[in-house]
Amino acid sequence: MFPVERISVPQTILKISVKRLRFGSLAQIRAFRHATQVQTKASPKKSTKPDKALSKAKMSKRTSYEHSELGHTTIKRAKQVDENLPYDQLREALGAQDEIKDVRKVAHWFHSKDLRIQDNTALHHASELAQSAKKPLVCVYVNCAADESWHGTSAARVDFMCEGLKIMQKELKEINIPLVFLECEDRKKIVETVIAWFKEQNVSHVFGNYEYEIDEMRRDLELVNSTGRDVQVSLYHDQTVVEPGTMLTGAGTPMKVFTPFFKAWLDRVGSEPELLDTRPPPAAHPSSMKKELKHLFDTPAPKPAKDKQFATTEDQKRIRKLWPPGHAAAEKRMDSFLQQIPDYASTRSNPAANSTSRLSAYFSAGMYSVRSALQKLVDYNSGSADFTATSTQAGVHAWVRELVFRELYRQTSLATPHTSMNLPQNLNFTHIQWRQHDDDAETAWHKWITGTTGEPFIDAGMRQLASEAYMHNRLRMNVSSYLTSNLLLDYRRGERFFAETLIDWDLANNTLGWEPSYTVFNPVSQAERNDPEGAYIRKWVPELRDVQGKAVFAPHARLSRSEFERLGYPEPCVDWKASKERCLKRFKEGARRAADE
Ligand SMILES: Cc1cc2nc3c(=O)[nH]c(=O)nc-3n(C[C@H](O)[C@H](O)[C@H](O)COP(=O)(O)OP(=O)(O)OC[C@H]3O[C@@H](n4cnc5c(N)ncnc54)[C@H](O)[C@@H]3O)c2cc1C
Incomplete structure (x- = not known):
């Protein structure tokens, strides 16, 4: 997690940071609701701007040192630790x-x-x-x-x-x-x-x-x-x-690339099914x-500290209902997921289908073991631990593949410890010049966290997160790409925000999920492909509930001015194409600086 040497924050600063954490972890649901209420009630013109009162209340306390989540050690030191x-x-x-x-x-x-x-x-x-x-x-x-x-x-x-x-x-x-x-x-x-x-x-x-x-x-x-x-x-x-650190390349070093790792993992588990005992x-x-x-016996169980309590009992009830704790609840969830696993491969990327297992919170807190889950799959798979594409159902193969990402990421944490030191796995990405902390950057950040960017797919994802402490994987990929590429904000801010908000937070999965990349997702085509009916957008962005057809994916571009203004939904906060170009330019400059070093 955040290592001691990652940053050195004086106590006074930590106290202030806690306030920021409260915003992230507790009040953000309130902030989100407040912001959406303002969006629906306000006139269209006003609605395109973030809620000023809210921004002032929260952001007036933001100072550079509050961005302690951006601190990290030097590349030299990271390399020493890796060695x-x-x-x-x-x-x-x-x-x-x-x-x-x-x-x-x-x-x-x-x-x-x-x-x-x-x-x-x-x-x-x-x-x-x-x-x-x-x-x-x-x-x-x-x-x-x-x-x-x-x-x-x-x-x-x-x-x-x-x-x-x-x-x-x-x-x-x-x-x-x-x-x-x-x-x-x-x-x-x-x-x-x-x-x-x-x-x-x-x-x-x-x-x-x-x-x-x-x-x-x-x-x-x-x-x-x-x-x-x-x-x-x-x-x-x-x-x-499979024990992290034991999946090696021909050269004897820990594997880092997913495809060969997955193949080797399938071979290993197929030939040593006792690994699943x-x-x-x-x-x-x-x-x-x-x-x-x-x-x-009977020492009182820990209670969430003040800065970790739900904002309201309603939030607590909703989240507990969505995520009942404990092993028995996880097992029940796994059993019901097995009923829908045949469709997993074809529907897993459609967030409206809600066809994934939603077991991540249980895996990350260890309330359910991956072995237990895979044993259930062995039973389902007629007693076989052969999960290769040709030997099992497409849904089973596809789900095992996701679990293997999790396995690879644990090996990465072990073998490349700088990934849990707030540095990207690819150290060249440390040279990217992110957007400076100024008012514009804070406005963009605010729009992202409150789901008011004006990009329906992005806003839907952020609002699901605020409501469920969970976000579908396809949306995690999109909102992270949008924050780092289109808004050009340091990926570590998003990574930290996810930690402060997700119920399934897992350092390895989160850090590697947030690894910067040259792939810039287009939220409109992503939504058209993965949420073809717009059902997910309509569920989470009520302002767009009545928008017909494909306009729901890009209402600002596809509706008339007056139709759009009636929605009380914001305009896109950046031009996607121009912001993509800006990002690729910055990323390439960063790579050049890394090469020159
Ligand atoms: C930016 C970003 C941040 C993420 N942060 C986290 C996080 O903090 N905690 C977390 O558990 N996952 C994280 N993920 C991975 C993934 O989004 C979630 O594991 C998944 O959405 C959980 O839903 P599920 O249990 O229904 O998954 P399913 O589709 O049912 O997958 C089964 C399990 O496989 C694992 N898994 C699935 N996808 C991935 C993946 N891409 N990488 C690693 N493991 C995976 C999870 O343990 C998951 O429970 C992140 C992905 C991205 C792109």
């Missing part, structure tokens, strides 16, 4: 530990990406050790609100996790295993906090699952180095089917052990 992988350092430290034979107590440390007790690799191994040594297993989660704020985690995601933790605590209690919640105010003291607890509890063995972002690698390295000889740490790969939940403790541990 001396934190993952290698962590593995070395793990390997150098002395084996502790005397098992006193075993702990599993849950993180924000493995929030389930079903098919949890490290938890399973922790339970096995505790069982064989006839010693207790205790589970712990460290809640650090400052860490959530640092990462920009959205209110929706924080609530989802907090509710998920409650479910896990209950599930574990039913099998007499405690889940203890520790509070830590300072993100730099997470390891210190948990180690103090391990000592207090006389824990001898700690289990956890790998997290591939640089800060989390360093956290685990600190853990291994600080526990010394008292505690033995074991980490397991759990987030993916799931693990049972931890074994129940006898009730005598429950008595012994009774002081550890």
